[in-house]
Amino acid sequence: MQRLEVREPVPYPILVGEGVLKEVPPLAGPAALLFDRRVEGFAQEVAKALGVRHLLGLPGGEAAKSLEVYGKVLSWLAEKGLPRNATLLVVGGGTLTDLGGFVAATYLRGVAYLAFPTTTLAIVDASVGGKTGINLPEGKNLVGAFHFPQGVYAELRALKTLPLPTFKEGLVEAFKHGLIAGDEALLKVEDLTPQSPRLEAFLARAVAVKVRVTEEDPLEKGKRRLLNLGHTLGHALEAQTRHALPHGMAVAYGLLYAALLGRALGGEDLLPPVRRLLLWLSPPPLPPLAFEDLLPYLLRDKKKVSESLHWVVPLAPGRLVVRPLPEGLLREAFAAWREELKGLGLLR
Amino acid sequence: MQRLEVREPVPYPILVGEGVLKEVPPLAGPAALLFDRRVEGFAQEVAKALGVRHLLGLPGGEAAKSLEVYGKVLSWLAEKGLPRNATLLVVGGGTLTDLGGFVAATYLRGVAYLAFPTTTLAIVDASVGGKTGINLPEGKNLVGAFHFPQGVYAELRALKTLPLPTFKEGLVEAFKHGLIAGDEALLKVEDLTPQSPRLEAFLARAVAVKVRVTEEDPLEKGKRRLLNLGHTLGHALEAQTRHALPHGMAVAYGLLYAALLGRALGGEDLLPPVRRLLLWLSPPPLPPLAFEDLLPYLLRDKKKVSESLHWVVPLAPGRLVVRPLPEGLLREAFAAWREELKGLGLLR
Numbered sequence: 001m002q003r004l005e006v007r008e009p010v011p012y013p014i015l016v017g018e019g020v021l022k023e024v025p026p027l028a029g030p031a032a033l034l035f036d037r038r039v040e041g042f043a044q045e046v047a048k049a050l051g052v053r054h055l056l057g058l059p060g061g062e063a064a065k066s067l068e069v070y071g072k073v074l075s076w077l078a079e080k081g082l083p084r085n086a087t088l089l090v091v092g093g094g095t096l097t098d099l100g101g102f103v104a105a106t107y108l109r110g111v112a113y114l115a116f117p118t119t120t121l122a123i124v125d126a127s128v129g130g131k132t133g134i135n136l137p138e139g140k141n142l143v144g145a146f147h148f149p150q151g152v153y154a155e156l157r158a159l160k161t162l163p164l165p166t167f168k169e170g171l172v173e174a175f176k177h178g179l180i181a182g183d184e185a186l187l188k189v190e191d192l193t194p195q196s197p198r199l200e201a202f203l204a205r206a207v208a209v210k211v212r213v214t215e216e217d218p219l220e221k222g223k224r225r226l227l228n229l230g231h232t233l234g235h236a237l238e239a240q241t242r243h244a245l246p247h248g249m250a251v252a253y254g255l256l257y258a259a260l261l262g263r264a265l266g267g268e269d270l271l272p273p274v275r276r277l278l279l280w281l282s283p284p285p286l287p288p289l290a291f292e293d294l295l296p297y298l299l300r301d302k303k304k305v306s307e308s309l310h311w312v313v314p315l316a317p318g319r320l321v322v323r324p325l326p327e328g329l330l331r332e333a334f335a336a337w338r339e340e341l342k343g344l345g346l347l348r
Numbered sequence: 349m350q351r352l353e354v355r356e357p358v359p360y361p362i363l364v365g366e367g368v369l370k371e372v373p374p375l376a377g378p379a380a381l382l383f384d385r386r387v388e389g390f391a392q393e394v395a396k397a398l399g400v401r402h403l404l405g406l407p408g409g410e411a412a413k414s415l416e417v418y419g420k421v422l423s424w425l426a427e428k429g430l431p432r433n434a435t436l437l438v439v440g441g442g443t444l445t446d447l448g449g450f451v452a453a454t455y456l457r458g459v460a461y462l463a464f465p466t467t468t469l470a471i472v473d474a475s476v477g478g479k480t481g482i483n484l485p486e487g488k489n490l491v492g493a494f495h496f497p498q499g500v501y502a503e504l505r506a507l508k509t510l511p512l513p514t515f516k517e518g519l520v521e522a523f524k525h526g527l528i529a530g531d532e533a534l535l536k537v538e539d540l541t542p543q544s545p546r547l548e549a550f551l552a553r554a555v556a557v558k559v560r561v562t563e564e565d566p567l568e569k570g571k572r573r574l575l576n577l578g579h580t581l582g583h584a585l586e587a588q589t590r591h592a593l594p595h596g597m598a599v600a601y602g603l604l605y606a607a608l609l610g611r612a613l614g615g616e617d618l619l620p621p622v623r624r625l626l627l628w629l630s631p632p633p634l635p636p637l638a639f640e641d642l643l644p645y646l647l648r649d650k651k652k653v654s655e656s657l658h659w660v661v662p663l664a665p666g667r668l669v670v671r672p673l674p675e676g677l678l679r680e681a682f683a684a685w686r687e688e689l690k691g692l693g694l695l696r
Binding site: 070105107108109131136139143 | 418419427453454457479484486487490493494
């Protein structure tokens with residue numbers, strides 16, 4: 001079992017391994033548990049281990065992150081009379097921890113919560129860093145709060161029932177953390193399965209990168225932007241495909257584009273590991289997109305941050321720049337990206 | 349014009365007087381303005397003075413504090429493309445500042461906001477202290493966040509269109525602040541009208557008490573509980589009458605009960621100023637309630653804080669105790685309270 005201690009802005013532990021439930025301290029007051037219905041068995045196990053009697057099953061996926069589900073969960077907590085010193089336990093993937101964290105941030109102006117992430121994505125990304133939130137019809141993650149859990153308990157046995165594509169998807173973010181931190185071990189994901197003995201150490205290293213970056217910039221004012229590596233084009237692809245393309249896969253395509261931008265800026269050739277990532281991941285091939293097809297979505301991203309669009313570009317593992325780029329360079333890299341996709345058999 | 353500086357947990361100014369709009373610093377980025385439709389004229393004036401083009405009018409009163417209106421406002425901000433560095437301006441009474449503050453706390457995980465309270469209640473109470481939130485069908489203020497404005501601008505000209513009962517209602521909280529802080533000037537509200545020359549100084553003193561108490565306890569862990577003076581019975585009366593009784597009037601009835609509890613505990617006789625307050629306020633008379641009629645609502649309050657019900661009892665202006673009380677004493681004070689109401693002509 002691996003244990004990380006987050007210090008800033010509030011201290012809490014992150015445990016990764018098998019048997020982590022035994023490490024959860026006894027709950028101080030009443031408790032309620034939200035879970036993704038797809039992991040009901042594990043949720044029942046958590047509830048039993050910690051003596052929680054109020055359980056609410058929710059649909060997983062983006063459907064959970066709506067204002068309707070948010071209101072439903074709040075009303076459920078109020079009906080059960082959960083008081084201000086209660087603890088909310090959240091068992092599920094990133095959508096559940098995002099929703100559950102936001103509920104915990106706002107019910108009675110804030111109650112404690114514990115996260116039990118059950119996907120690789122939730123372990124490596126969503127449950128670390130305090131970002132919680134829900135979607136609006138107008139866009140993803142437009143509403144939320146920074147609210148930190150009192151502990152994150154990643155039970156790796158829960159990953160064994162995860163569909164393999166979902167397992168792989170989360171590791172794209174780990175690969176991204178490897179590029180950001182220059183941790184080469186995180187760039188080798190191809191041999192990982194839910195059974196790999198090195199999975200525990202691998203996930204803990206990936207989590208450690210996010211912990212470090214978010215500790216330095218808990219409220220996303222500067223360094224945290226590095227975590228957007230691969231996400232600018234990734235978000236545009238998600239939006240353009242109306243979220244038919246899963247997040248991790250979109251980011252993997254975005255990482256390929258970022259590697260090409262890095263090469264254009266005179267950086268090291270990062271294409272070999274990114275190609276291996278894509279071949280292992282085998283995402284659904286993309287339709288033949290033109291740069292113009294993605295432009296509106298890139299501009300919308302820009303509008304939201306109210307500054308000229310900054311790209312996170314890797315020049316080498318551990319060496320990144322964040323800067324606006326001229327349109328000519330973006331177009332050339334886009335053409336090179338399409339060529340790469342063709343070569344990898346990822347263009348329809 | 350009176351200017352107060354809040355220091356904790358974040359610094360911001362509170363201005364009370366005529367002509368405060370001139371004191372608002374220029375807005376750094378884009379802005380949007382929410383307003384209570386009943387003060388549209390003043391809202392237009394604010395928008396014009398500060399160059400705000402996006403305005404949204406909302407119904408005032410508790411109707412504004414629903415999950416539906418919350419979602420509607422968030423979607424409106426997203427449609428207008430308001431970015432993270434935007435400022436939300438909120439013009440209205442306490443319900444508008446509660447709702448608007450919560451929107452500001454959670455839209456894009458938090459944007460800046462400025463409060464322009466247009467009722468005495470909002471000036472003295474709601475717009476100070478960082479509490480924001482909305483209601484659920486299960487109860488009031490069950491969802492929210494602590495989020496502090498960048499400034500509170502109380503333009504007293506806006507009070508001149510306020511219905512007199514609403515004007516008076518807000519001053520009940522000022523009276524309460526007088527009891528808490530031992531500021532005798534705040535116990536004389538009977539001669540105040542929207543035209544009183546001493547209104548500006550009076551309101552600033554009342555605000556100063558809340559600023560002091562909330563600075564010492566911004567997240568409501570201890571001293572802030574003093575602000576619940578009169579509210580325990582007040583909330584029960586509100587709930588029992590299904591909110592037909594306005595908040596300030598319910599609190600005034602609660603203050604009478606608190607004064608009787610104080611007398612029973614050997615405190616100073618605080619009945620004369622509370623009686624004067626009630627005669628001036630002339631709230632709707634109460635139906636002939638029994639102690640048992642209110643008990644379920646008192647117990648529900650207890651459940652929420654998950655501890656035995658603590659009463660805030662004034663022993664003298666500026667000298668209060670917060671403690672559980674034996675049921676016998678509560679019943680005796682209740683009988684005395686009914687006798688007082690009869691004498692004041694406030695029992696149907």
